[in-house]
Amino acid sequence: MNSLCDIHLDDLGREEQLEEAKEAQLHNKTALVSLSLFFNDDDTKMEIHENILEALQPHDTLKSLVISGYCGRSISPSWMVSLINLRKLLLRRSNDYETLPPLGKLLP
Numbered sequence: 001m002n003s004l005c006d007i008h009l010d011d012l013g014r015e016e017q018l019e020e021a022k023e024a025q026l027h028n029k030t031a032l033v034s035l036s037l038f039f040n041d042d043d044t045k046m047e048i049h050e051n052i053l054e055a056l057q058p059h060d061t062l063k064s065l066v067i068s069g070y071c072g073r074s075i076s077p078s079w080m081v082s083l084i085n086l087r088k089l090l091l092r093r094s095n096d097y098e099t100l101p102p103l104g105k106l107l108p
Contacts, residue, residue, distance in 0.1 A: 013040035021055035039069035068092035
């Protein structure tokens with residue numbers, strides 16, 4: 001499982017997925033270069049969305065991150081600034097966020 005380079009997760013946002021997100025330990029997947037997270041658009045689950053996103057911390061080798069349907073207040077999990085190799089960030093079907101991550105590192 002550590003050799004996966006692309007991971008695509010659908011229908012995120014259910015409370016029981018928080019523990020699964022922690023157990024995934026994406027931060028240990030050194031070959032991961034592309035991560036797509038598709039949340040379930042349920043804006044009543046704001047805190048669950050935020051906690052799942054925080055738990056899905058990828059390894060800093062990540063180059064592409066897609067987040068869709070995320071209903072949290074902020075799209076700035078604590079790990080976002082550590083993605084020093086990130087070159088593509090795509091936010092789709094998302095709320096008006098109170099904060100965004102620093103995007104200066106996205107430049108080549």
